[in-house]
Amino acid sequence: MLDINLPGLSLKNPIMPASGCFGFGREYSKFYDLSQLGSIMIKASTQEPRFGNPTPRVAETEAGMLNAIGLQNPGVHKVISEELAWLEQYDVPIIANVAGSQIEDYVYVAEKISQANNVHALELNISCPNVKTGGIAFGTIPEVAAQLTKAVKEVSAVPVYVKLSPNVANIVEMAKAIEDAGADGLTMINTLIGMRLGLKTGKPVIANKTGGLSGPAIKPVAIRMIYEVSQAVSIPIIGMGGVQNVDDVIEFLYAGASAVAVGTANFVNPFVCPEIIEQLPARLNELGFEHVTECIGRSWKADAKTAHYSS
Amino acid sequence: MIKKELMVVTKHEKIAEHIFQLTLQGELVLEMGNPGQFVHLKVSEGSTPLLRRPISISEINKDKKQFTMIYRAEGAGTQLLSKKVVENVVDVLGPLGNGFPIDSVESGQIALLVGGGIGVPPLLELSRQLVAKGVKVQHVLGFQTNNAVFLEEEFAKLGTTIITTDDGSYGYKGFVTDAIKDHNLQFDTMFTCGPTPMLRALEKLHGQKPLFLSLEERMGCGVGACFACVCHTGDDPTGTSYKKVCSDGPVFKAGEVVL
Numbered sequence: 001m002l003d004i005n006l007p008g009l010s011l012k013n014p015i016m017p018a019s020g021c022f023g024f025g026r027e028y029s030k031f032y033d034l035s036q037l038g039s040i041m042i043k044a045s046t047q048e049p050r051f052g053n054p055t056p057r058v059a060e061t062e063a064g065m066l067n068a069i070g071l072q073n074p075g076v077h078k079v080i081s082e083e084l085a086w087l088e089q090y091d092v093p094i095i096a097n098v099a100g101s102q103i104e105d106y107v108y109v110a111e112k113i114s115q116a117n118n119v120h121a122l123e124l125n126i127s128c129p130n131v132k133t134g135g136i137a138f139g140t141i142p143e144v145a146a147q148l149t150k151a152v153k154e155v156s157a158v159p160v161y162v163k164l165s166p167n168v169a170n171i172v173e174m175a176k177a178i179e180d181a182g183a184d185g186l187t188m189i190n191t192l193i194g195m196r197l198g199l200k201t202g203k204p205v206i207a208n209k210t211g212g213l214s215g216p217a218i219k220p221v222a223i224r225m226i227y228e229v230s231q232a233v234s235i236p237i238i239g240m241g242g243v244q245n246v247d248d249v250i251e252f253l254y255a256g257a258s259a260v261a262v263g264t265a266n267f268v269n270p271f272v273c274p275e276i277i278e279q280l281p282a283r284l285n286e287l288g289f290e291h292v293t294e295c296i297g298r299s300w301k302a303d304a305k306t307a308h309y310s311s
Numbered sequence: 312m313i314k315k316e317l318m319v320v321t322k323h324e325k326i327a328e329h330i331f332q333l334t335l336q337g338e339l340v341l342e343m344g345n346p347g348q349f350v351h352l353k354v355s356e357g358s359t360p361l362l363r364r365p366i367s368i369s370e371i372n373k374d375k376k377q378f379t380m381i382y383r384a385e386g387a388g389t390q391l392l393s394k395k396v397v398e399n400v401v402d403v404l405g406p407l408g409n410g411f412p413i414d415s416v417e418s419g420q421i422a423l424l425v426g427g428g429i430g431v432p433p434l435l436e437l438s439r440q441l442v443a444k445g446v447k448v449q450h451v452l453g454f455q456t457n458n459a460v461f462l463e464e465e466f467a468k469l470g471t472t473i474i475t476t477d478d479g480s481y482g483y484k485g486f487v488t489d490a491i492k493d494h495n496l497q498f499d500t501m502f503t504c505g506p507t508p509m510l511r512a513l514e515k516l517h518g519q520k521p522l523f524l525s526l527e528e529r530m531g532c533g534v535g536a537c538f539a540c541v542c543h544t545g546d547d548p549t550g551t552s553y554k555k556v557c558s559d560g561p562v563f564k565a566g567e568v569v570l
């Protein structure tokens with residue numbers, strides 16, 4: 001009832017933790033068996049180790065959170081030899097998030113990490129708002145995004161998904177450019193750029209000044225963008241942005257997502273992913289669906305029945 | 312083992328200006344033991360405030376399955392928490408982090424416990440466990456002003472207790488570092504928790520002795536997944552080595568991390 005096939009990914013269910021909100025899984029493995037998850041989108045890997053931004057790196061907002069972690073990670077070689085090797089004990093396909101400052105960085109990381117046994121797909125991080133070089137242009141200029149997608153596709157041993165930034169004027173134009181460049185799928189949305197100021201100091205409350213807004217506050221933006229993009233492209237979308245519970249998952253599927261990633265909610269409730277997976281069949285039954293795929297794109301499809309995507 | 316539980320409020324009272332003492336009961340207490348650990352609380356059922364609040368554990372009573380925490384009701388989240396009454400439930404995740412290493416001091420030795428403001432509460436359980444082990448304890452507890460002083464009596468029952476206030480309205484006038492010097496306090500091991508400038512000063516003055524510091528840093532997840540509360544390590548102060556305050560700490564040995 002919950003299984004779904006996407007390029008490179010045979011998922012036992014459509015639920016996965018979003019990149020940046022789950023580390024490399026070690027912390028949450030203390031709470032539950034990670035094999036329950038449909039997939040894990042691991043934290044971004046870069047060519048070289050990165051410490052990330054100064055602290056404070058997070059701030060709370062109304063129904064949301066700002067973060068500016070800055071892609072902290074041990075570098076792709078350690079991610080492969082230590083983190084991905086450790087994750088092999090779990091029966092779960094990994095989506096590896098790939099980041100960089102220039103095309104050569106992405107290509108280097110993508111080529112290396114896509115060869116890891118348990119990496120079944122890449123997620124190109126062209127939309128991190130918290131790095132000062134590279135990221136913004138890749139995520140906001142369609143031609144640059146397309147060029148990067150092509151370059152990575154040439155070296156990747158697994159299908160390539162591209163994570164779209166909501167910080168653009170025309171999300172459909174960006175999605176089409178990436179699809180035309182050969183992307184196998186899209187993940188959307190990344191965080192929205194935001195800022196908070198301290199009342200006593202008058203200054204930004206996070207050290208990076210700006211951060212990425214996540215949490216339930218951004219869900220309507222994600223739903224709108226997935227609704228628009230899923231009608232304009234033929235490649236599948238993994239949706240994310242403020243998912244907190246099983247009903248949110250169904251709303252994302254209705255909008256046109258084929259699978260759903262849970263981000264900030266993991267911080268609030270470490271058990272949120274297995275809870276959603278457990279609740280999903282009953283909720284689908286209540287709504288009259290026999291299979292989760294029947295929900296996909298229901299908001300705009302005349303016939304709610306949809307075929308499985310296949311790689 | 313870390314657990315999530317809806318725990319029941321058994322006692323909740325204001326004990327100083329903006330300072331509340333909250334006692335919760337539940338099975339999760341049986342997982343507690345190491346003084347200096349903390350819990351992560353969800354103070355509302357809705358999305359605002361969204362994140363959990365890290366609050367240190369100040370007393371553990373396994374027989375009654377109760378633990379106590381002391382917090383300052385300052386922001387929206389802790390102000391909401393302060394409205395909880397007896398028999399209400401609170402969503403608790405814990406126990407989290409690594410606390411003070413009581414094995415680092417032996418029976419008969421002297422431990423100096425230095426707290427600042429809301430960094431004082433976790434030292435109470437530490438002091439109790441050290442006394443039970445036969446360690447002689449001394450306390451220097453710093454507060455801003457007389458209205459902010461709390462737990463003096465509880466600490467005084469366990470060992471010498473010097474209270475300092477910034478404005479001199481109660482106890483010794485001045486910083487905890489000055490009080491340690493003026494009272495010529497001798498010790499084998501120091502344990503401290505409080506604002507970073509205080510920790511920095513103590514590390515500078517006493518870092519050559521065994522010194523364990525409990526850090527505060529803004530957290531996202533509290534379990535080590537979000538990388539919000541990282542700090543550089545002492546042996547690689549500008550590089551990529553790091554420790555997470557929530558899961559590697561909050562207690563670190565002097566010099567282990569950059570304050």
